[in-house]
Amino acid sequence: MSSDYIPVLIYIVLAVGLAVALLVVTHLLGPKKPDPEKLDVYECGVPPIGGAHLRFSVKFYLIAMLFVLFDIEAIFLYPWAIVFKTLLKSGNFIFFEMVVFIGILLAGLFYAWKRGALDWE
DSSP: OGGGGHHHHHHHHHHHHHHHHHHHHHHHHSOOOOOHHHHSOOOTTSOOOSOSOOOOOHHHHHHHHHHHHHHHHHHTHHHHHHTHHHHHTTOSHHHHHHHHHHHHHHHHHHHHHHTTTTOOO
């Protein structure tokens, strides 16, 4: 039974050995000429201004979380829409359940809107 795993073990040893050997060879043979321009942080061609740790407003994270929340909830509409006709054959209960679901989503959206969570200042 354990003899079946010997090729896998050999493969793992060869893969790790090759990775380590390539890292060592590139470290030994690679050029070592650092200069200030090469070591500078690349910011799409724009010279960096200020520190790297900027403080973001809490509004940014709040809007991002609301986007993810409503986006994930909107994903639940797709499976329902795909099987909508077959669900209507069994009655209108499924339709009204989705109307309630969308109503709860809209209530949450209007609540966030009224509280000013969507205002970008």
